[in-house]
Amino acid sequence: MAKVHRNSLQPGYRVHWYEIIEILGQGGFGITYLALDTNLKQKVAIKEYLPIELAVREGDQSMHPISEDLAQDYAWGLGKFIAEAQTLAKFDHPNIVRVHTVFEANNTAYMVMGFEEGQPFSALIESRDLDEARLVDIALSLIDGLSQVHAAGFIHRDIKPANIYIRADGMPVLLDFGSARQALGSFTQTLTSMVSPGYAPFEQYMSDAAQQGPWTDIYALGATLYRAACGTAPMSAIDRSKPILHGAGDYLITARELGAERYSAGFLGAIDHALAFRESERPQDLATWRAELTGKAAVANASIAAETPTAVLMSSEAPTLRIEDITQSAAKPRGRWKWLLIAAISALLIGAGATILSLRILIAPNGKQDPHVPITTRAEQSEINVEARVRSLLRNAEVDIKALRLTTPQTNNAYAKYQAVLSLEPTNAEAQAGIRKLAFRYLELARDAARDEDWPKLLSYLDRARMVNPNNNEIARAENRLRNLIEKHTGRGRDR
Known part of the structure; x- marks a missing residue:
């Protein structure tokens, strides 16, 4: 189904000789369309300047500032x-999106780029099937x-999995540069809506771009690899800053802790x-970091965990930041080990779509029906409209999930109903998916706990x-690790 955006150009609309086909993506700064170049008869991607906080589309498809007060901001961003x-457009590299042209129309601007066939890196990550050689x-x-x-x-300023496309031949291409978006955010003081939490380093939340450089993109690319290797995005730089400012150190769980297996x-x-966290402690250029990734240079002994409030934040030479915006909402820092628990469960949740696919339907080993499943005799089954019975069970199982009747009470729960469906239709895909959903829901509840x-x-x-x-070894291993961690820090890991 094509994506719909009430402020977008509609399929079939022509701007110059480009005919809009559908929306490829949208954000606070603009909309990217799939379009047909009717002159060359080939597909292109077109990005339209559309800062939703500043402008709105009129009936004639033209863009206009929401108010006169915002006209200067809109024009500056344009x-x-x-x-x-x-x-x-000056760059011609197979791993950088090719910009063909830019033009103005409808009181806005359009950037025409090559359209890449393939899939977003974010989708590939979900498969959890990327080994080290492939990631490198x-x-x-x-x-x-x-x-x-x-x-x-x-510099790019917005590297993240969603902005990396993997072509059909397996080669990655970097999309959607964020420099203009970041500049507009700085100019209009709307920085938080212009960065990608988890992938943006702390200096991107500041209004002075002088603090940013190659090390800014290196952070974002490192965060992207962290997401691929660890199953979860890093803690956002703003969240990391809170305990650092309290003198409690850095709560980021390192990749070495989460990805060691x-x-x-x-x-x-x-x-x-x-x-x-500190930009001065990161690799300062891509050549240095490349050598580390390939093992040609030892990783510098830079400390990720800040042991005291970081000097760069408190220095009078650093750009001004409204620290009260961070500290007033910051809860008292808690032990870093607690965040390790949460990160581990979050990684399980993100990987659940892949790891739970190996689910074995829970039929008792002796071949007998599970005692929690409502029993139906052969005689009764012959009189039941199986299809109607299955539909009813599946519908009621969804109601049970919403009511958190996952595996209890004994016979009136979602698990029992999915098992009943499988006793009627052993290969029912919806019931199998429902059981995977139950495991996923319990992992969510564990993370909240x-x-x-x-x-x-x-x-x-x-x-x-x-x-x-029961066949998901990752859950079993995680439970053992978490039990040991809880016992070590609270003395309460083994009592049930």
Whole structure:
């Protein structure tokens, strides 16, 4: 189904000789369309300057500032958008999106780019099937392209999985540069809506772009690899800053802690180096970081965890930041180990779509029906309209899930109803998906219990997740690790 945006150009609309087909993506700064170049008869991607906080589309499809007070901001951002397109058009690299032209129409501007067939890197990450060699290969290709950009004195400012496309031939291409968007955010003081939490380093939340450089993109690319290797995005830089400002250190769980079972220490160490909170402690250029990723240089001994409030934040030479915006909403810092629990469960949740696919339907080993499943005799089955019975059970199971009747009470719960469906139709895909959903829901509840420091509930929910998905070794391993961690820090890990 095509995406719909009430402020967008509609399919079939022509701007110059480009005919809009559908929306590819949208954000606070603009909309990207799939369009047909009717002259060359080929598909292109067109990005329209459309800052939703500043402008609105009129009936004639033209864009206009929401008010006279915002006219200057809108015009300033428009100029930056055009200048960025002109800069990007100078780059001709297979790993950087190709900008063909930029033009003005409808009182706004349009950047015409090559359309890439493939899939977003964010979708590929969800498969959880990326080994170290593949991730390094993707990273090195992006570094090759990004090096050309940095050499020209330009930085991307919005690297994240959604802005990396994997072509059909497996090669990555970097999309959607964020420099004009960041500049507009700085100019209009709407920085928080112009950055990508988890992927943007702390200096991007500041209004002075002088603090930003190649190390800014290195942080974002490191965060992207962290997401791929660890199953979850890093803690946002603003959230990291809160305990640092309180003198409690950095609560970011390192890639070396989360990814040690699948990836080498050198690779994970390079990711952690890229994610150093202080920009001065990160690799300062892509060549240095490339050497670390490929093992040709040792990872510098930079500390990710800040042991005291960071000097760069408190220095009179640093750009002014409204620290009260951070500290007033910051709760008293808690132990870093608690965040390890939450991160571990979050990683399970993100990977659940792939790991729970190996679910074995829970029929008792002796072949007998599970005692929690409502029993139906052969004689009764012969009189039942199986299709209607299945529909009813599936519908009622969804009601049970919403009411949190997941596996209790004994016969009136979602799990029992899914099992009843499988006794009628052993290959019913909806019931199998429903059981996977139950495991996922228990993992969500376990994560919430970790946040509340309710360790008995956390362990109970993990038990239930493992019960409905006994063949998921990842859940079983996680439960053992979490039990040990809870016992070590609270002395309450083994009592049930």
